[in-house]
Amino acid sequence: MLSIPFIRENKSEVIKRLAIKNFNHTGLIEEVLQLDDRRRSIQRESDETLAEANQLAKQIGVLYKSGKAQEASALKESSVALKEKARKLNEELEQVKNQLADKMVEIPNLPHSSVPAGRTSDENICVYEEGNKPNLHEGALPHWDLITKYKLIDFELGNKVTGAGFPIYTGKGARLQRALINFFLDEAIAAGYHEVQPPLLVNEASAYGTGQLPDKEGQMYTIGLDNLYLIPTAEVPVTNIFRDVILAESELPVRTTAYSNCFRREAGSWGKHVRGLNRLHQFDKVEIVEIAHPAQSYEVLESMKTHVMKLLQKLKLPFRILKLCGGDISFTSALTFDFEVYSAAQQMWLEVSSVSNFEAYQANRMKLRFRDKEGNIQTAHTLNGSALALPRVVAALLENNQDAYGINLPEVLHPYTGFARIE
C-alpha cells in the first residue's frame, strides 16, 4: 500500500498519477486522510489518558509502601475512571484503524511516470523486438497438435485425474519440462541469484503481503480446512521471506530465484487463446525476486529485463517487450514490462514473462525495510519477474522449431534434455 504521509504530502500528484491507472476515486483519498486525522487525535487523547493513569498507579504504589493505604484507595477511584476512558478510546481507535486499513488496500500503487495512459492491452507500447519469425513448412501444426503427434503431453489424462488445465507431461515432454526448469535455474544462479525452494502453500498473512488478498482471493486455490492458499507464483512465498524484516543497506539488493509450480483458478475465455498450453491451472515457473534500495530499483528492473532477454536469446525465440499501459498494469505494480514470444503456428504473441517494480507498495504492506548508512529505517523496494514461465515457452519452442518430421530443440537445452530432436 501507499504510505499515508506520502499521500498527505503529495495529494494532487497522487490523484493525477492514479488517473493513469484509470483510478478516479478521489473521494477515497479524502476519506483516508480524514480517517487518519481522526486516528491521530484519538491516539493523542488515549496516550494522555494512559499517561495520567500510569502516574496515578505509581503514586498509589508509593503510598502503599509508606503505609498510607487510605490515601491510596482514594486515588484508586479516579484510576478506575481513567482506565474506563482509555478502554473506550482504544475501542474507537481500533475501529478507525480497521476502517483506514480497509480503505488503504483499495488504493492501487502509483504508476511510474513513464507508464503510458490506456485502457486495455491494445494500448501497451512495444519497446523492443528481436528475432525473426520463422517460416514454417506447409502443414505446420499448432503446439496442441504437435503435443499429440509426438506424445509429449496428455491433456485427456490430466482431465481424468484432476480436471481441465492440469496436463500430464509424458516421456520427452516431461523431460523437456525438467530440462527447462534446470536451464532457467542454472542461468539465474549464474546471474547471481540465490536459489530457494519455497512451500507451495502459504498462509493468509503472506497472501496479503504480496497483494493477492484481500481482493484477488478468487484467483487462488484455497485449502479451507487449514486456511492456506496454493501459490499463484513463487513471488508470494519468496517475497514474504522478507516480511517484517529490517535488512542492512549493505545486503541490498537481495537477489533470489525459485522454481515452483504455480496454481491459478482464473477461468479464462474460450477458444484459441486458452487452447493447449496457452492457459493452465497448474504450470511451472522459475521466478526471480529482488529487494532493492529505492534509489536503485529501476536499475535493478533493467538488469532483470536483461536477464530475461538473455534467456530468450539463448532459446532462439523471437520476442518483444511491452511496456504496460495504465489500464493493463497490475494493481500493485509501478512499472511492468511483459515479454512475449512469437508462436509461429498460432501466429500469436504469447506472454512468457512479466517483470515489475512494485516500489514500496508491497514492502509497506509487509513491513520490509532496511537500515540505511545513517541508521535510519527506510522501506525497501520489491521487484519480481518470471524467468521464465514454462508452458508458453514450450508452445513456442515446439511450433517454431518444427519440420515435417520432428522438432529441433535449441542447443542450450541439449545437455539438459539428453536429446536434440523430438520425433
Add this chain to the structure above:
RNA sequence: GGAGAGAUGGCAGAGUGGUUGAAUGCGGCGGUCUCGAAAACCGUUGUUCCGCUAUCGUGGAACCGGGGGUUCGAAUCCCCCUCUCUCCGCCA
C-alpha cells in the same frame, strides 16, 4: 494423533505483581591504545505510534509468541489460541 516442557531484545540467557524496555554475556557500532590489526579497556546499542523541534534531539503511549481477563499497577497471576522442542504413534 497421545504425553510432557517451553516461547523474553540480533543471538544466548536472567527476571514470578510496583520507577523493568527489561540484569548479564556474545555480537554490532563509536572511541582509547597501535604504523595497522588483534587483544584489552571505555562508551553505545530494539520496534511502532502520537506530540514538540529547521536539525542533533526531546516528551508521551504501546510492545517480553498472539488474543482476552484479574489488579490502582502484569514479562511476572488466570483463561483461550498458535508455534517450538522432547518422548511415543504413524509415515515419504
